[in-house]
Amino acid sequence: MVTGTWREWTLDDASAWLSEPGADDDKYRRGVLGVITGSPDYPGAAVLGVEAAHRTGVGMVRFTGPRAVRQAVLAARPETVAVPGRVQAWLLGSGMDSTNRSFRLAGELQHALASGLPSVLDAGGLDLVGSHTGPTVITPHRRELARLLHDRDIPCTVEEIDADPAAWAERTAQQLRVAVLLKGAVTHLCDPDGTRITVTESTHWLASAGTGDVLGGIIGALAATHHERLAHDAAAITHLAATAALIHSEAARRASDAWEGGPVTALDVAHAVPAVVGGLLRR
Ligand SMILES: NC(=O)C1=CN([C@@H]2O[C@H](COP(=O)(O)OP(=O)(O)OC[C@H]3O[C@@H](n4cnc5c(N)ncnc54)[C@H](OP(=O)(O)O)[C@@H]3O)[C@@H](O)[C@H]2O)[C@@H](O)CC1
Numbered sequence: 001m002v003t004g005t006w007r008e009w010t011l012d013d014a015s016a017w018l019s020e021p022g023a024d025d026d027k028y029r030r031g032v033l034g035v036i037t038g039s040p041d042y043p044g045a046a047v048l049g050v051e052a053a054h055r056t057g058v059g060m061v062r063f064t065g066p067r068a069v070r071q072a073v074l075a076a077r078p079e080t081v082a083v084p085g086r087v088q089a090w091l092l093g094s095g096m097d098s099t100n101r102s103f104r105l106a107g108e109l110q111h112a113l114a115s116g117l118p119s120v121l122d123a124g125g126l127d128l129v130g131s132h133t134g135p136t137v138i139t140p141h142r143r144e145l146a147r148l149l150h151d152r153d154i155p156c157t158v159e160e161i162d163a164d165p166a167a168w169a170e171r172t173a174q175q176l177r178v179a180v181l182l183k184g185a186v187t188h189l190c191d192p193d194g195t196r197i198t199v200t201e202s203t204h205w206l207a208s209a210g211t212g213d214v215l216g217g218i219i220g221a222l223a224a225t226h227h228e229r230l231a232h233d234a235a236a237i238t239h240l241a242a243t244a245a246l247i248h249s250e251a252a253r254r255a256s257d258a259w260e261g262g263p264v265t266a267l268d269v270a271h272a273v274p275a276v277v278g279g280l281l282r283r
């Protein structure tokens with residue numbers, strides 16, 4: 001498969017997509033991120049995504065995921081609001097099992113996707129792509145992408161994606177009409193409008209459980225804080241996701257540097273996000 005030109009997202013690119021809250025802002029104006037993630041098997045995915053969203057800077061995180069997970073989320077981040085209400089963007093699916101979804105949960109996910117609001121679809125929410133009505137980015141890794149395409153009658157193996165991730169990301173964006181962030185040592189982002197961006201990850205220590213859940217939280221926070229822009233510029237979701245991927249990569253670098261280049265955990269990456277955001281704002 002042949003693809004167009006891909007360009008590496010830079011710190012200056014990312015910096016241009018960030019802004020500080022102003023004197024007129026309040027928590028609602030800055031943006032509320034609605035989060036439906038986690039499951040009894042994977043409560044940690046919800047905790048990590050919510051942590052990362054708070055650390056990126058958002059007016060409020062409203063967690064309405066499974067009741068069994070709420071306690072863990074609130075214990076880690078008591079700032080989180082756990083009652084349903086108005087939101088400006090959604091993070092859906094991390095730590096969920098698409099093959100074991102209650103009727104109620106399916107309804108809540110569908111309701112979120114029918115809202116016309118910006119959405120991040122991760123992990124156990126990926127199968128719902130196509131029911132989205134707002135600016136949406138899907139965030140699969142290679143196995144998840146192969147599974148998604150296979151389920152849509154597009155034959156594809158993990159080995160084929162490894163051989164040409166750019167082409168498969170682009171084909172997915174075209175055929176599913178959605179922005180795609182394909183995770184890996186090089187993360188590929190593209191959309192049906194032809195935007196093609198790479199983010200070369202800063203450290204291979206990132207290849208550890210839960211770092212993708214952290215990335216989902218960062219994208220969700222940026223989507224919520226940019227909801228007004230996204231309402232008239234849906235294509236901005238790809239640039240915001242690229243900015244999130246770069247923040248995530250830089251946070252991993254910082255977290256590893258703090259240990260002389262040693263290993264990082266997903267939570268370390270989330271904790272390093274504010275310093276990265278601060279540094280980008282000062283550029
Ligand atoms: N702390 C948390 O709560 C975290 C929660 N997380 C959440 O977990 C969910 C699943 O996400 P994932 O990414 O683990 O699922 P994915 O890779 O699609 O499927 C797994 C399958 O891959 C295969 N397999 C391949 N190689 C393998 C190997 N070497 N060793 C073992 N297996 C190997 C193997 O299949 P098999 O080959 O056995 O058929 C296996 O069954 C998702 O909702 C995510 O958000 C995670 O983010 C982690 C932190």
Ligand SMILES: Nc1ncnc2c1ncn2[C@@H]1O[C@H](COP(=O)(O)OP(=O)(O)O)[C@@H](O)[C@H]1O
Nearest residue numbers: 141183184185201204206207209210211212213
């Ligand atoms: N070899 C690698 N080098 C650097 N970064 C990687 C590598 N493999 C994966 N990553 C990054 O690590 C994160 C892993 O996300 P994901 O696969 O969803 O993990 P999880 O589901 O455990 O959270 C992604 O941001 C991805 O780009």
